[in-house]
Amino acid sequence: MFLINCPYCGERDQQEFKAGGEAHIERPKQPTELSDDEWAEYLFMRKNIKGVQFERWNHAHGCRKWFNMVRDTSNDEIKAIYKMGEKPPSQ
């Protein structure tokens, strides 16, 4: 059970949060111009890395804010947390 440092509320138990999948996948600005393959790439394809992964998390039972997390999936170490719209920290 992680201890997650919400950028708005501080450290809270994982129970209060919801994981939201891979981060930094921007919704295409002009979906109608995309081919089926390009749209499918956005819609379906997600990374599943053993190692450092960039993820979206939501403080669902708290401030309801979304934020980003860098997590090593091999040992669940949370390496960084940063707000939506911010650039990921350089490794």
Next chain:
Amino acid sequence: MTKNLRVKSSEYIDETNRISFKFNNKTYHGFKGDTLASALLANDVHLVGRSFKYHRPRGIMTSGSEEPNAIVQVNPGTNRTEPNVRATEVEIYEGLEASSQNCWPSVEFDIGGINNFLSPFFPAGFYYKTFMWPASFWEKYEFFIRHSAGLGKSPTSNDPDIYDHRNIHCDVLVVGAGISGILAAKNAAKNNFKTLLVDEKNELGGSTIFENNEFNKIDNKTPSEWLKKEIEELKNIENLEIKTRTSVAAYHQYNYLLARENLTDHLEAKDKTNKIRQRLLKIRAKKVILATGALERPLIFNNNDRPGIMLSSAIKKYSEFYGVACGSKNVFFTNNDSAYESAMSLYNKGINVEAIIDIREQSESKIVKKVKEAGIKIYWSHSVVDTTGYKRLNSISIMKLSNDGTSVTGGKISISCDCLGVAGGWTPAVHLYTQSGSKLKFDEEKKVFLPNQNTSEQISVGSCSGDFKIDEIIKNLNQKLKDTFNINETDLDSIKVEIDQENSKRNIWLLPSDKPIGKTKPFVDYQNDATAKDIKLALREGFRSIEHVKRYTTTGMGTDQGKLGNMHALGIIADTAGVKMGELGTTTFRPPYTPLTFGTIVGRNVGKFFDIFRRTPMNDWHIENKAEFENVGQWKRAWYYPINGETMHQAVQRESKAARESAGILDASTLGKIDIQGSDASEFLNRVYTNAWSKLAIGKCRYGLMLNEDGMVYDDGVTTRLGENHYIMTTTTGGAANVLGKLEDYLQTEWPELDVYLTSVTDHYATASLCGPNSKKILEKIIPDLDLSDENFPHMSFKEVNIGSIQCRIMRISFTGEQSYEINVQASYGKDLWKKCIDAGQEFNITPYGTETMHLLRAEKGFIIVGQDTDGTMTPIDLQMDWIVSKKKYDFIGKRSLYRSDTMREDRKQLVGLLTDDPNIVLEEGAQIVSDLNQSPVEMLGHVTSSYFSPNLKKSIALAVVRGGKDMMGKKLFVPMENKNINVTVANPVFYDEKNERLNA
């Protein structure tokens, strides 16, 4: 006659407090402070159970939570009964009853014991190989397995006890209150860390508390004496909380640990009532200090499982701590010095020790010399090759070990004995350590896995970190405490330790016998009856991974997770396969460390607290009027209102007719309501709904369909424009929270530039939905001032008015096809509003209706229910709702997906109406639909999603999803049921008032 083996008063046993208890229906006596195991041993009872596979008689082996054999059913036949309890952990109390498990008809005569003689037929993988086929035999196998392999009985009535959960946050959690844990906790607390010390036993002190080896001294006292003084001092330390009878079950990431605190299990029945039995502690610690100690290893030799064969350290604890001799003719079998300490402990109390069998060539330690001086015979370089005694050990055979330890030579010596203490060295208890995700490393010299890479703020101290001798323990603990707490001095600095230095050891994982291995039974996992032979067989059959061997042989898969024999299993695999133990790794230790009761896990969340539920403000009225309820999401919704003993069908038919003929009223308070404000609110709605919203006038309502990005229908509902920048959105009852979450996600992550604010107001409003041709007349009576003409208040529009002094929002919208008004008031006025409507509707026979009638009425109109007629695979086009998908809008959520090749297929399942040829047959929801009954295998075209008997149409109607159904209008299809095939015809899903004339009637 039973013997009394109580040898000497012990300070931990209160001999003035005699306690009677029953084991297998026979009454015995023990004393306050005894465990069930120590009390039974004092009565010379060793045979307590039968093994799982061979039903071999088994006795008490240990004195702690690692016990594999002495597993009992506590208080059988009562509502407090509990199976799989370790007798070594049960503290006795007046009236305690316990019985053996896994034996039938009794532990003394067990019919399954025949398996022991059939054992050549029960090799490794037996279950996989035998019970698999023929498949038709499974029922017979199941009967056999269930009858003879019982693992205790679950209680059959409700648990009378109360359980609880508690969250604890501390700076330092110390697990284990042996010498290391006590010193760690003391120094943590003294340095102003808020500290919690837990131990699974009822007494502090671990094994050092009965450590009386005269050659080990701490500050010139025996370790036992010295530690007692330390424990006394703990009482006066601030910042320190101590919990005994508290077993840590799980160690998760980020120092989150679960522990079970046992509060009443040691009390008499009369003292248990109205108290919390067990409490689950959810501990979040900044630092964790593991001081979980070490478990003594058995030795693996032929027939090493007979009652009377025990761990040497357990014999010592029974003697020193409980004042109980485990036998009258004791022998020890060892590969290190620990057995000599146990032997001296017995000797000093006048208990007979016949001999010590040592696989080493010699040892020069002081304790060995002492044993020699005591005149106890020592057989160096010897090994036990066999044992005899079916229900109790009565002799052992020993032979000389070859130099390389792989065989035995010379003549066989037989020694008569009734108790054999085995000492195979020590295994650090690293179970919790590995649960935390931390990694172990194998120490070739000590032959143990030790903590290596920590994943969180934690340290392991004492014997669980591989320090077995008191001088090492104190020295390393001191340094670790200084590093962890960042301090320069501790009160360990001044401690002076003297110890018996010599400590040689000879490790042989599987001891040889004079018989070939196939003819021996060297048990590795006592609870699951896995032998060294089974492990070798698994390797011969090609298994290599330790995880596979474990599952194939069931080694380590019992309730004790093989705490005693796992290391030997690894050692035997490594030796046989010729690999290094460090490369082999270990199997995974999983939580819980010892079993937990379901009660502890669920805590207070039982009965009506099992799940939270929500009730509307009108709920009391529904109850007074005998409504039946159904669960919708977390809501309790009125389902139907039976009168005069009506069945559900009768009530729903009556309600549905009344709503169309005169007036009905529905409690719609549960619909999700989201308040949307901001200068970009209209643009936001444009992006989330499939239809256009910019031109919706203030005071008007519009139905909207919301998709997922994959183009599938997600939710629907009516949204009303309250002001220039202000909307109120309604969602389905079950979807409210998810819709809000989804909208927030888009606002925060994709469109942060939009000026929009969302607030859930579901609970703020109560909603009464008035419907039917007389609904206008009823509303008129309630609000005479409001002009209800179709010109002033047309369908799909909104008014904000007062009823008396109560402000309310009225939407003229309809989910039934009738003229209909949804009246929203502040929740606290909900019941009042409802009553006003009922009173005003009396003269029109206003009829309250529930969710079932609502579903029927909307089905007559072909209106979908998201989640009933859709299942996450339906696009609006599949639903034949093309009209709601804007062609002009550049983008909205899910738009692009509607043009994927897959979503554009013509043969997708599409929503259609179905009419049965016999109008009285009502289809079953979920029934499959086919076009050709003779086809084999028959092609399933789709299924029925909604089905009712319509009282207004006087025939059966149904909605269904059918592959290519859009082009099947009028086609004859079949719904095959168990006893008949029902003929149906594809129809327009709008069965009633296709032209919507009733909306303005």
